[in-house]
Amino acid sequence: MRPVAVVAASAVSARGLGWRGLGQALRTGTSAATPCEALGGILAAQVPALPAAQDVEPRQRKLMSRGARLSCVAARQLFQEMPSLPREETGFFLGVGASGGAVEELEAMLEGSFSEAHFDVGRFGTAGLNACNPLFAFQLMNNYTLCHAAIREGLRGPNAAIFSRGAGTVLALAEARYAVASGECETALAGGADSALHPVTWAELRRDGYASVMPGEGAAVLALAPQGTGSSLAILERCEVHPRRQQIDLSLESARRSLIAFNPEVVVLAASSGRGGSAHEIAATVGTGAVLQASEFFGETLAASAALATVVALDLLQEGALRVGVLVAGPDESLGIVGLVREGTS
Amino acid sequence: MRREAFVRGVGAVSSLGLDWPSTAEALARGESAVARVEHFDVEGFPCQVAAPVRGIAEGAEDRRREFALRAAREAWAQAGLEAAPERVGVFIGAESGRASYSTVLALAQAAGGGARFDHGAFGQRARELAPRIDAAAVSPAAVASMLAGEFRARGPCETLSLACSSGAAAIAEGVRAIRRSEVDVALCGGVGADVDPLMLAGFGLLGALSARGVSCPFDAHRDGFVVGEGAAMVVLAAERGNARASVAGVGRSLDAWHLTAPDPEGEGAAMAMRAALREAKLEAVDCVQAHGTSTQLNDEVEAQALRRVLGSRLAQAHVSSVKGALGHWIAGAGALGLLCALHALERGEILPTAGLRHPDPRCELPHVQGTALRKRVDSALVNAFAFGGANTSLVVVRA
Numbered sequence: 001m002r003p004v005a006v007v008a009a010s011a012v013s014a015r016g017l018g019w020r021g022l023g024q025a026l027r028t029g030t031s032a033a034t035p036c037e038a039l040g041g042i043l044a045a046q047v048p049a050l051p052a053a054q055d056v057e058p059r060q061r062k063l064m065s066r067g068a069r070l071s072c073v074a075a076r077q078l079f080q081e082m083p084s085l086p087r088e089e090t091g092f093f094l095g096v097g098a099s100g101g102a103v104e105e106l107e108a109m110l111e112g113s114f115s116e117a118h119f120d121v122g123r124f125g126t127a128g129l130n131a132c133n134p135l136f137a138f139q140l141m142n143n144y145t146l147c148h149a150a151i152r153e154g155l156r157g158p159n160a161a162i163f164s165r166g167a168g169t170v171l172a173l174a175e176a177r178y179a180v181a182s183g184e185c186e187t188a189l190a191g192g193a194d195s196a197l198h199p200v201t202w203a204e205l206r207r208d209g210y211a212s213v214m215p216g217e218g219a220a221v222l223a224l225a226p227q228g229t230g231s232s233l234a235i236l237e238r239c240e241v242h243p244r245r246q247q248i249d250l251s252l253e254s255a256r257r258s259l260i261a262f263n264p265e266v267v268v269l270a271a272s273s274g275r276g277g278s279a280h281e282i283a284a285t286v287g288t289g290a291v292l293q294a295s296e297f298f299g300e301t302l303a304a305s306a307a308l309a310t311v312v313a314l315d316l317l318q319e320g321a322l323r324v325g326v327l328v329a330g331p332d333e334s335l336g337i338v339g340l341v342r343e344g345t346s
Numbered sequence: 347m348r349r350e351a352f353v354r355g356v357g358a359v360s361s362l363g364l365d366w367p368s369t370a371e372a373l374a375r376g377e378s379a380v381a382r383v384e385h386f387d388v389e390g391f392p393c394q395v396a397a398p399v400r401g402i403a404e405g406a407e408d409r410r411r412e413f414a415l416r417a418a419r420e421a422w423a424q425a426g427l428e429a430a431p432e433r434v435g436v437f438i439g440a441e442s443g444r445a446s447y448s449t450v451l452a453l454a455q456a457a458g459g460g461a462r463f464d465h466g467a468f469g470q471r472a473r474e475l476a477p478r479i480d481a482a483a484v485s486p487a488a489v490a491s492m493l494a495g496e497f498r499a500r501g502p503c504e505t506l507s508l509a510c511s512s513g514a515a516a517i518a519e520g521v522r523a524i525r526r527s528e529v530d531v532a533l534c535g536g537v538g539a540d541v542d543p544l545m546l547a548g549f550g551l552l553g554a555l556s557a558r559g560v561s562c563p564f565d566a567h568r569d570g571f572v573v574g575e576g577a578a579m580v581v582l583a584a585e586r587g588n589a590r591a592s593v594a595g596v597g598r599s600l601d602a603w604h605l606t607a608p609d610p611e612g613e614g615a616a617m618a619m620r621a622a623l624r625e626a627k628l629e630a631v632d633c634v635q636a637h638g639t640s641t642q643l644n645d646e647v648e649a650q651a652l653r654r655v656l657g658s659r660l661a662q663a664h665v666s667s668v669k670g671a672l673g674h675w676i677a678g679a680g681a682l683g684l685l686c687a688l689h690a691l692e693r694g695e696i697l698p699t700a701g702l703r704h705p706d707p708r709c710e711l712p713h714v715q716g717t718a719l720r721k722r723v724d725s726a727l728v729n730a731f732a733f734g735g736a737n738t739s740l741v742v743v744r745a
Binding site for chain 2: 135137150158251
């Protein structure tokens with residue numbers, strides 16, 4: 001199996017486009033929270049207006065969930081940063097959320113479903129659905145977060161859309177890494193895209209105990225290739241998930257052991273404030289003690305959180321760090337670990 | 347030396363049977379479960395037929411989990427394996443479940459209950475709404491999580507959401523996890539529970555469903571697919587045991603072409619098939635379990651891609667699709683295809699394409715029509731192609 005390097009990256013977050021400088025911003029900055037209209041005015045980490053060169057055309061936006069639009073933006077930015085990346089047989093592995101469906105479409109659907117101020121099931125199945133975009137179903141299908149970007153950029157290689165509330169995106173990174181390491185493809189894009197700014201998603205998060213969380217949105221994508229085939233930003237040394245469904249203490253302990261074995265100088269922590277206590281404890285006892293809190297900076301970005309934390313780690317390596325770990329503990333109750341090292345130090 | 351993914355157990359719930367043997371027997375006889383929908387009013391719907399599962403999970407909040415659990419128990423019992431919990435992984439193809447009408451009603455009320463969606467009102471009332479949203483019923487991951495708990499699996503737990511290729515992609519992930527030694531046992535498969543008003547209306551509005559109400563893959567009169575539902579599960583293991591088949595090849599590709607239509611040249615589909623055959627070190631197979639949805643363009647493109655990939659060797663393969671009998675299971679379709687291919691290997695019986703009466707010349711293939719074809723099968727190709735252009739092919743061989 002070939003060692004795998006990160007050769008390019010891109011990100012879109014509440015901090016705007018780009019990943020360089022995010023490490024320093026996390027150390028010194030505060031979250032760019034603004035009131036979110038879709039969530040009744042609560043503070044959220046929203047992506048600011050996007051430059052037209054990266055953003056999708058207004059006509060296309062009607063076909064997309066917010067996550068799909070953000071994944072398109074991140075993928076476009078990646079290819080603008082590194083146009084020499086091949087596309088035809090490039091793999092694409094993405095952690096995706098289930099936060100689809102424009103509220104405007106929901107509004108039209110509900111509007112068509114009322115009869116004399118009462119919700120009518122019969123009208124919902126006919127007039128309600130007729131009132132909304134016929135392609136509304138495709139805003140709701142999770143794979144389109146991946147497929148929209150693949151169509152836009154001409155990516156045709158092996159692929160997977162892995163449902164993620166956090167650590168699932170680490171599985172997407174692991175699968176991409178394996179696809180490159182095993183020779184299934186020579187290059188692969190991997191990352192995650194999602195938005196927690198959807199009213200239903202936000203209501204679910206509150207129901208699940210994340211009342212104190214600040215919702216966020218974003219996307220980040222890494223380009224992976226065999227080590228030695230191009231300019232390397234980092235070596236992707238570790239990608240693993242420790243499930244937390246049963247015997248939580250054992251899973252925490254195995255994650256802690258793994259992170260200690262990786263021996264990072266810095267840990268970038270993507271853990272929601274609601275239930276991320278255990279992950280915070282682990283991070284605090286590993287390495288040299290430097291812990292950067294990504295979730296408080298980007299907000300809870302669900303399927304994007306692991307990928308955004310990983311591009312922060314990548315930035316820290318460019319600033320001089322040798323080994324940076326990422327610890328992810330999203331609402332999916334699993335712990336994910338990503339380990340990046342500067343080339344020549346593994 | 348590469349670790350193999352041996353097939354140790356299979357299970358299914360379908361509209362023709364609540365386990366795999368009864369489903370396969372009915373399919374072999376050429377039976378079809380496609381019929382007019384009776385359990386809700388389909389008057390005015392663009393397509394009024396489907397292949398719903400009857401007899402279990404009726405009225406359940408999340409029918410996906412009921413189907414998947416029953417199919418997984420069947421597969422698990424057949425496998426009879428014992429493995430350390432942390433060496434068992436779960437890989438499931440599933441899409442989001444459907445919110446109940448009471449949830450939709452709650453949403454409407456929280457948004458003001460009037461003609462306009464009031465963001466402010468919704469934000470303020472969402473706290474009251476939250477308990478009414480059954481996240482477990484709508485989350486794609488709920489199926490895999492439930493199965494992991496049921497079978498005490500503490501290894502990787504993945505949910506693949508790739509629309510119509512989800513089930514096949516989940517099996518591909520299970521195979522990969524065994525090969526890279528992350529797990530010794532993988533419970534894999536797919537589930538769809540889409541015979542409901544929302545999906546029938548949604549797919550109908552897109553024009554994807556058969557207005558004639560007939561599922562007839564590769565037929566000259568095909569005019570769209572019919573929604574079906576069910577679950578198909580397989581237990582893969584690194585240890586051969588009494589296995590008679592293994593998954594020897596996995597191929598995945600993207601069309602990068604269009605949101606709803608396949609690449610008319612079929613190059614994406616061909617890439618996935620070629621990759622799976624290359625990994626299995628094969629140039630020919632004895633049968634093909636086609637995606638075969640019964641839509642105009644998909645069937646023609648798949649047939650064209652098969653002819654290009656297999657060339658003159660296509661003559662020795664026989665091609666079938668069970669969507670004529672069971673409808674299209676969406677996220678479960680690829681996993682069902684794998685079970686049909688395994689049936690061909692183990693029983694020497696290729697299941698027929700129900701509904702196929704007048705093969706379309708543009709879909710010229712060695713079809714299996716009427717009833718099952720008896721033939722020794724040593725290798726089979728399984729195709730699953732999704733909306734949005736995500737393709738997965740699998741190759742199974744005699745162990």
